[in-house]
Amino acid sequence: MIDDFLYGTAGDTGPLADVEAAVRAAAAAEIMPRHRQLATHDIIEKNGPHDLVTTADRLAEEHLTASLTKLLPGSVVVGEESVHADPSVYDALGGDAPVWIVDPVDGTRQFVRGEAGFCTLVALAQHGEIHASWTYAPALGEMAVAVRGRGATLNGAPIRCGSPAPGAALTVATSHPDYTTDAQKRALLGLNTDDIAPRPCGSAGLEYLAVARGALDAVAFSWEYAWDHAAGLLLVAEAGGAHTTLSGVPFRIAGGNDLPFTAARDEATVLRILTALRAGG
Structure with missing residues (x-):
C-alpha cells in the first residue's frame, strides 16, 4: 500500500512532493508565525521544565494530521501531542495501517528561546518499517528527505554520511x-x-x-x-x-x-x- 502511494504503478514520485508541501504548509501556517512571538500562555510544561509544549506544537500537529491522512486514506497519525493526550494512540505503530509519525516541533526548548535549531519531523511507516521521512528546519531553510532504498537528499541534493577522519576523536x-x-x-x-x-x-x-x-x-x-x-x-x-x-x-x-x-x-x-x-x- 505504501509503495503504491509513494511511487504509483509508473514510478511517479508526485506524492513525495505532496508530503513535502504539506510539511512546509504546516510550518508556514502554525509554526513560523509564532517563532519569537510566543506569549506566556502559549507555553506549557508537560512533565517538567525540560518537556515543553507550545501552541505551535499542538496546532501544527493538528494541521499535519488533517493533511497527511487526506493524502493517504486509511492511514493514521502517531504524533507527540496526540499520544500525550491519549497514550493508547501509540499502539497504532504495531497495527496494520500505514502510520504517519509526527513531531510537529522537535527542539521545542530551542523554539521557545527564539533560536533556529528546531525542525518538523514526519516519517511514514507500516509493520514496523520506515518507508520515507521528511526533516524540515524552516528557520534554517533546510528540507531533508529520505526514501527507503532510494537515498537521502538535502534541499534536493544527495547527501552521504562519509566516514570520520582516521585517528580523530x-x-x-x-x-x-x-x-x-x-x-x-x-x-x-x-x-x-x-x-x-x-x-x-x-x-x-x-x-x-x-x-x-x-x-x-x-x-x-x-x-x-x-x-x-x-x-x-x-x-x-x-x-x-x-x-x-x-x-x-x-x-x-x-x-x-x-x-x-x-x-x-x-x-x-x-x-x-x-x-x-x-x-x-
Whole structure:
C-alpha cells in the first residue's frame, strides 16, 4: 500500500512532493508565525521544565494530521501531542495501517528561546518499517528527505554520511541527563574516553541530519519515542550510515529497545560507540 502511494504503478514520485508541501504548509501556517512571538500562555510544561509544549506544537500537529491522512486514506497519525493526550494512540505503530509519525516541533526548548535549531519531523511507516521521512528546519531553510532504498537528499541534493577522519576523536551528541536512568547514565559515561568527545544533544532531528551530512560522527540516545527517531534513523541509513541498540539489534520504532542506542556515519563508528556504551554499563 505504501509503495503504491509513494511511487504509483509508473514510478511517479508526485506524492513525495505532496508530503513535502504539506510539511512546509504546516510550518508556514502554525509554526513560523509564532517563532519569537510566543506569549506566556502559549507555553506549557508537560512533565517538567525540560518537556515543553507550545501552541505551535499542538496546532501544527493538528494541521499535519488533517493533511497527511487526506493524502493517504486509511492511514493514521502517531504524533507527540496526540499520544500525550491519549497514550493508547501509540499502539497504532504495531497495527496494520500505514502510520504517519509526527513531531510537529522537535527542539521545542530551542523554539521557545527564539533560536533556529528546531525542525518538523514526519516519517511514514507500516509493520514496523520506515518507508520515507521528511526533516524540515524552516528557520534554517533546510528540507531533508529520505526514501527507503532510494537515498537521502538535502534541499534536493544527495547527501552521504562519509566516514570520520582516521585517528580523530569521535564527536557524539548524547541524551540530556534528565532523560536517563542510572543504568543509562553509566552506559553513556562510557563515552568519556580519549577518542570520543560527547556533548549534549539539541534537536534530535537536526542531530540526525548532522550525521547524515557528515557534520557529526554519531548520536547516542537513551529514550525511544518514535517521533524523535523514526525520521532521522531512515535519513542516516539512506545516507550510508548505520545504527544499533545496546544489545546489538536494530532499533524498533514500536518500542521495547535495549537503551541507549546509537546511530553513526558508518558501521565501524557504530561498533566503536557500542563498545564504549557497553564498557560504561
